[in-house]
Amino acid sequence: MAYDVQIVQDCRDPHTLADWWAEALGWEVEPQDEAFIERMVAEGHASEADTTRHRGRLVWREGAAIRHPEGLERAPRVLFQLVPEGKQGKNRMHLDVRVGADKREAEVKRLVEMGASVLHEGRQGPHTWVTMADPEGNEFCVA
Helix, strand or coil: CCCCCCEEEEECCHHHHHHHHHHHHCCEECCCCHHHHHHHHHCCCCCHHHEEEECCEEEECCEEEEECCCCCCCCCCEEEEECCCCCCCCCCCCEEECCCHHHHHHHHHHHHHCCCEEEEEEEECCEEEEEEECCCCCEEEEC
């Protein structure tokens, strides 16, 4: 039996990082249902401490997700999950953003302008990539 997967990224500011990655990938931040959140708080299933405001909207404090504009059939959902500690050490898993060799330089420049940093350039045989870090320091590659 095959399973669907969701990619989860621990972070300190899930809503801001979800916005960043949605812009970086050309994906969409999943909307959160304010009426549902308010109802859960009113019925005692959640508390005000479980919520926050982001860009003027009531959202769940613990996380935000992005998805490919063509839906989950096209690519897995990415969830940004609140954790209390900052990033420590190297990622054991990372995303590869595949743009093609002809677009890599321009894409790296765009991502740096958005707040990413270049860590190093890699090569294995004919394959090359740039390893970068998002604004919270999570590594990813542009290939």
